[in-house]
Amino acid sequence: MNVPVSAQDLIDDRDGRAKGAAALDSGELRLLDAYWRAANYLSVGQIYLYDNALLREKLTLAHVKPLVVGHWGTTPGQNFIYVHLNRTIRLHDLDMIYIAGPGHGGPALVANTYLEGSYSEIYPNVGQDEAGMKKLFKQFSFPGGVSSHVAPTTPGSIHEGGELGYSLSHAFGAAFDNPGLIVACVIGDGEAETGPLATSWQSNKFLDPATDGAVLPILHLNGFKISNPTLLARIEPEELEQFFRGCGWDPLFVEGDEPQTMHVLMAEAVETAIARIQAIQQNARDNNDPARPRWPMIVLRSPKGWTGPKQVDGLKIEGSFRAHQVPLLVDAAHADHVRLLEAWLRSYGPEQLFDENGTLMAEIAALAPKGDRRMGANPHANGGVLLRDLQMPDFRDHAVAVPAPGAVTAQDTMALAKFLRDVTRLNEGQRNFRIFGPDETISNLLGEVFEVTNRQWEARENADDEFLAPQGRVLDSMLSEHQCQGWLEGYLLTGRHGLFNSYEAFIRIVDSMFSQHAKWLKVTLELPWRRKIASLNYLLASHVWQQDHNGFTHQDPGFLDHVINKKADIVRVYLPPDANCLLSVFDHCLRTRHYVNVVVAGKHAMPQWLTMEQAIVHCTEGVGIWQWASNDQDGEPDVVMAGCGDTPMLEVLAAVTILRQHLPELRIRVINVVDLMRLQPSAEHPHGLSEIAYDSLFTTDKPIVFAFHGYASLVHGLTYRRANRNLHVRGYKEEGTITTAFDMRVQNDIDRFHLVQDVVDKLPNPGSKGAYLKQAMRDKLIEHKHYIDAHGEDMPEIRNWMWGA
């Protein structure tokens, strides 16, 4: 049956367009149109019908849902596209998935996966018969039912409808390292106006035709958004073509509203596109041609709400913004609209489409691809099915030798780079690990990965470029956090592994994208048929305390606040205090599934505290007393000094040095927190410490002076249920400019001199020694300021400070 047609067969020599359309004879055309009508019928049914699914009786208000919710506008166009993609899948036995950029067209994807059978395989209670159809209709956008958008519950989906803008980035992420896959990506003309989508057209400069799959963008130009026209529909046709050619694409245009003509045009366009994709791939793979291809894409201009009501109450509906959601109000106040709805539904001829049982007629059903070729059953869209463990090197090979705490310095991310280099090398064969970043891989000191791989880049190269090649494991040549995040998500969702390295401040550019991905993970966790995927790993380097030279705009540790509001099942936050801890943490993160792991790490030379053995124990615990820095071993501490983050911990230890020198009788317990979620109650987060464990570390009443990497209120938010309320937190308080790294800490009161004062302030009876020490600290701060002003650098005692010295 599925005899693949070769690319050569399909390209007509005369004009380079496919002759595949010729194959669309009147018989197939009739069936294709019937299939489309069936999908449209099911879509309208989902939006409106509570009962009478097959219109066996006259439609009444009682058959209509009490609250009709859904988006019709994009739906018939997406049904049209899906049906035509089915055809090309069958013709060429293609491995193809479908991404619905206008994901509010949920009815289309549900209808099509139902028609092809993949829906009922996953949800057997929604069978391919009349009873099943009724359930299909009722559940849609109904309490306890399925979302009106394309969602995790939708078979074949890796892309949620909701926040728009990321479809094309997701599509490219899915295509990387999947040379046999074609990702069809429907892009709404509303979505196309978002920033992330606008820049994602450039992704074609990063896709290797030899070793990656293909992306077939289909811009669905239906002309309207919620209540406005769309820009791309209202510029001149020649501008539209210039725009896409300027973005490096080879656009094919399909335009009209007469279904029969449109089927012929669309079939030709799809066949042409597939033929060109195959020709490009064949050329690259057979001839090793490094030229950047101009990949085909399709622009489909069809009416919004196509085949729906033309006019209602004198207002234009089809082909206008009024078709965006529910084009026809059918309720007690609009009871006469019932007959319009019935006429609309009957216009699809349901009796010609479904048999007596309510099952799609066999000759129509035969048009769907079979088995895993159905887009609702393609395993790439349930990536966990395809997920293979990473080959993991031994991170301990890159341990920094730490003869004594603070005795050596190292650059944490540089140590991590060696480990990531090894991970890259070990998994080169299985091609399922990539590193993403917005041109910051070198800046974040991960450059050692380029010993074993390159930056993937398909545009022009110059002799002086570094590490560019048509193939490579690093995608960091585009200055767009949105693209990094979108590509990585697409890559993970199709069953691979990776990480995103970014400056800490600018990860906030993708706050909303993280949020949507975390929501996706939360919901898929509740769906047994969805397999777990690899975690999304963030390496936030060049963090807030190392932005003394770039200044205030580069200082924002608030991503942590954002992350911890998501479900505890999903989010993990680590702030390793040194290189060995970073190695241990990152090794763990790369092994985890279905989390978002946020790791904050520094790149500057900083003192190292723990041996690798100590680091492993410490990171496994996630929080612990650093006995070597504490002097409370013979009893209760007088004060607990805690640090979380490399820089706060450095200042905590410097403060401890001062305190132990000047107040040697003060019993200090020093705690480091690596795993931030340990602070939450165990009832709220699986990593949370039990009350007993927390109290045994932090005591129930002794003062805690806590130096934190981010905003202080985050620690208060995590610990408000803890018994010990004697907690004093220092963190970033939005102060900072061009200055020294130490002065940055002073400006935010998190430096050693402030911390010592905080401890004295918290002592029940600081005495004259305490008062003297406080004054000495104030003097130190004045001395510091003077030195900075005079010399532009820190005084030697800061620069040369060593633990214990």
Next chain:
Amino acid sequence: MNVPVSAQDLIDDRDGRAKGAAALDSGELRLLDAYWRAANYLSVGQIYLYDNALLREKLTLAHVKPLVVGHWGTTPGQNFIYVHLNRTIRLHDLDMIYIAGPGHGGPALVANTYLEGSYSEIYPNVGQDEAGMKKLFKQFSFPGGVSSHVAPTTPGSIHEGGELGYSLSHAFGAAFDNPGLIVACVIGDGEAETGPLATSWQSNKFLDPATDGAVLPILHLNGFKISNPTLLARIEPEELEQFFRGCGWDPLFVEGDEPQTMHVLMAEAVETAIARIQAIQQNARDNNDPARPRWPMIVLRSPKGWTGPKQVDGLKIEGSFRAHQVPLLVDAAHADHVRLLEAWLRSYGPEQLFDENGTLMAEIAALAPKGDRRMGANPHANGGVLLRDLQMPDFRDHAVAVPAPGAVTAQDTMALAKFLRDVTRLNEGQRNFRIFGPDETISNLLGEVFEVTNRQWEARENADDEFLAPQGRVLDSMLSEHQCQGWLEGYLLTGRHGLFNSYEAFIRIVDSMFSQHAKWLKVTLELPWRRKIASLNYLLASHVWQQDHNGFTHQDPGFLDHVINKKADIVRVYLPPDANCLLSVFDHCLRTRHYVNVVVAGKHAMPQWLTMEQAIVHCTEGVGIWQWASNDQDGEPDVVMAGCGDTPMLEVLAAVTILRQHLPELRIRVINVVDLMRLQPSAEHPHGLSEIAYDSLFTTDKPIVFAFHGYASLVHGLTYRRANRNLHVRGYKEEGTITTAFDMRVQNDIDRFHLVQDVVDKLPNPGSKGAYLKQAMRDKLIEHKHYIDAHGEDMPEIRNWMWGA
């Protein structure tokens, strides 16, 4: 002197290019180049020199800063652009400002404003002589000095270098309603890869040539980012031209590296661009021509680090990514580089540029524009100078009549719409108020503004469009939160007023943009010469509790968490519980200066609680006891029930109804919080309640059951210093799907039945009546679930609930 040259004079009939280049005779060319060399000299000096500013003696390591920090790469190109813009300003007496997209080129803007004199007028301690030049050099990127980026401290700037992507949106924001202004916007080719910038090219479909000013984009194609090439430099030239023509621009190309030739080419391109801008404006204004113009833009392709070191230690520097930051390391480890630095500096011929005093030679200085025409002194770039108060209607005119609490329902944003309509109408004459949104103005129920204005839209119109016109006060026809935010910021920064209406969830798309704007406000507040601008007002409608139908992806109240981490001087957060409160709050917000006001409001029909008089008092207080709902007037309350947000407050009052019915002897105090920052201590926020005031409302020890609009931890973070730790907060906990609005509350435990149970749990001695009531509430929740499943809607007692009934 400044005889304006008309557009007609400048357009050469033969090819439409300007003949202005002819005016660049050899004398002017020599001076222009000298001016550019002076700017380059000052830029290199800022990056490197601690002393010996005029190279009066041989350069030694002692003259070089201990830590050399700065970005050279973009700087000479921006100096080149600035000098040429100066020329056209002088030629035509133009009102022009300069936006530096590659804002890390701080040295360029500082150098040029210093040369033209605007810098020293603002900072008299940095005079135009040798001593001043030394200060200029030393302060740059030096502790306590000025940022290495273009920053609020930089005269003439409304756009900070740091996070990239927003320059062109800012430029358009500045141009709206400024018909005499030309905004020159330099866009880096790295920045051009960001999503926000990529979509902002489309802004030309929204600029009215008759009533707005012009934007002249200058894409600076210097080929490299931090360590990667840029995409736009590595596509084919015909693709680049197609891209811009596809975006609706008319590009002019200037390309090369030989200064003399480049001056001639650039002068011609700038003159051509200005002539075309003037011709477009003249045509639109004289002929009322509604055709969308193809505005000119310039693509300047010049080497990165132009005129800097060609090679260092065998590696190419000029024209490579290595020129991005400091192209030449000069320190003890690279002591031999001192002579390279000296040769580089001397290549500009400082002795020909500056006189004995270190002052720019008079014949060179004459090339700068004069007075306010200098881009560093243009009042548009210090918008507070131009700010005029809004004409304010009386918001009380739109009061919702509330005969008794809960007696009527209204749609809050619909009431606000009437007020905004009046604000729009009243300020139509002074043209300084605009409403921005991503196609959500109608959805957020603000449509009544279209009674008096339109959506501004310059692209094609169809007969069926609604409210589109070439001029209008609403900019909501582009689906891009980035554009809305960027345009509004540009509009505010140039001294006008406005608001951004958005779905609450999707405002997170601009988290990072808000953050940068808040930082800008914080720093400008510390600069006496910067005048205060109008506040940035967010109206977050279609909020988390009204996204039951769109589902989980549309639910995110976390923007509040993000906002409150910024400086207390800057941020204000309001959650009005009903329409009259919303009116009162918004009237206040529109009158404020230099804040970010976040207002969360609903659009669904909800019970109304306060008369306008009560609302004004309540909103002025920001928090208060609702006596009519409380029954603790004769003593201490047994429990405090607090709500913040319209939906939580509704549930609080419903819970109070149940409690007072079943436990009539329980003394309940009901509190509503409108102004969220009232919860913080007064030491931390100017709106914060004093301890006495807080305790008198919330008591020091009675249980507080607090229903909050957003994430519960936010309230804990704000109140952790308060005496009363007996605080139990309910909020959104990331649960929600397609269901009823009430079921959404149930899923997050914030509904009346859960709140009643919370109160009982907190009572020291709930007794058997308490136990009975808890069980009754559990039963109610089961009943609710059953009803939803059976009917797809809430049970009648929920739908029909009224206060006190």
